Amino acid sequence: MLSIDDLLVARDFSSVSDRAVRYALDMAARTGATLHVLYAEVLHEADSDGETDRSPAHDLDAFRKELKEVGAVSAEALDAVSVKEETRRDVSAAPAIMSYAAEADVDLIALGTHGRRGPSRILLGSVAEEVVRRAEQPVLTVRGEERDRPAPSLEAIERILAPLDFSDYSRDALRAAKEFATVYDATIDALHVVPEALHPAFYVGGVKTIYDMDPDIEETVQERLDTFVSETDGPAVEVRTNVRVGNAAPDIAEFVDENGVDLVTMSTHGHTGLDRFLLGSVAEKIVRHVRCPVITMKAFGRSVTAADTPAEDRADR
Known part of the structure; x- marks a missing residue:
């Protein structure tokens, strides 16, 4: 809770x-x-x-x-x-x-x-x-409106988006999304964006996009996402799973606009390391650009879910 x-x-x-x-x-x-x-x-x-x-x-x-x-x-x-x-x-x-x-x-x-x-x-x-x-x-x-146009007042929260990168930290964000969905009587969209562009180090034998490495990448990731969501505890709420191939920040913002999302919940740090994708930078872009409210949660910060084991502790097990 x-x-x-x-x-x-x-x-x-x-x-x-x-x-x-x-x-x-x-x-x-x-x-x-x-x-x-x-x-x-x-x-x-x-x-x-x-x-x-x-x-x-x-x-x-x-x-x-x-x-x-x-x-x-x-x-x-x-x-x-x-x-x-x-x-x-x-x-x-x-x-x-x-x-x-x-x-x-x-x-x-x-x-x-x-x-x-x-x-x-x-x-x-x-x-x-x-x-x-x-x-x-x-x-x-x-978020408010641009320039001096009046900002809209409170809008009903009926659809929550949880961008996921399969880290324990994004699992915490999904748990929180489930709790918020219960409070607001909302449904959840879980979204994973597969980066389409590859690092130049992979440019061998004509391999330039993720599809060159795995033509069935969307189906593969869809199965993984379905499993990730089903294995994440929390209250029983409706969760739809979505996979896109592209660029995380703009694709998340586009999903928000296309699907009438009312709230985004996400971790500010997913994968870590100099050679890994930083969800933190994505979170800041989402805060900056999406029209709906966003709840960001620190990977090593305070949790809004009761009796929750910190993600860093789970990662050490």
Whole structure:
């Protein structure tokens, strides 16, 4: 089951961070978590919008009312969410977010990927990428629209995508996806992307693509993926398996758009080593480009599933 007792959402009062607050409030209501609302006040940054005059939880009651009207989660659960608000001052937003997360022992961090704008302002997008890279906790990133168009509010989570690379770390992400699917009454798509292009070292005898090495690669990987999914424990939810041959990041983003995915859950590190594919770089590209929220989980970080054996411990067995 999900183990989220304390959920931190960072806001800067932009429409995008307000959208992240809505998702965080909805998740807190579903999991029974305490919601920590943090405003990171950046030192030496001019406050042109009167942000520091508002409390971090400003308008939270309006968000509760809005979610009640949507009806995706009960009014009782929304009213039961305990809220703690905090303002932190630091040289930049990311250190403030991560230091509070460590002090408050939060289980998950939520934030928008495009908030503050303007050449003299801290871009929340870059802050989100820094938090995704450095935070020990899983991170929920919520994307907004480009430029100054209003960001859409909370959308129902009915379809979850779990990109997998057959590592123990991606197995953890699949377990988490199953738990989130239970909370949101959603289904899951498990996706593995087989790299089509080969390293030049393989260019012998006319071998340039994966199909030259194995013409039946998709069928082979499909069987492996089906086995991987069936052997991954967790609640019984509908999981569809999908295999594509191509390039991981753009193919994952394309899958999201083509299939109406509402949430992506993925590990930030899969295969490791200088000669291996780094899922971490793929995760950052997904956070940057897909339209739906993304939950990234560190390979060696905190788990959101209860009674879970850390992946690094399983790898040593």
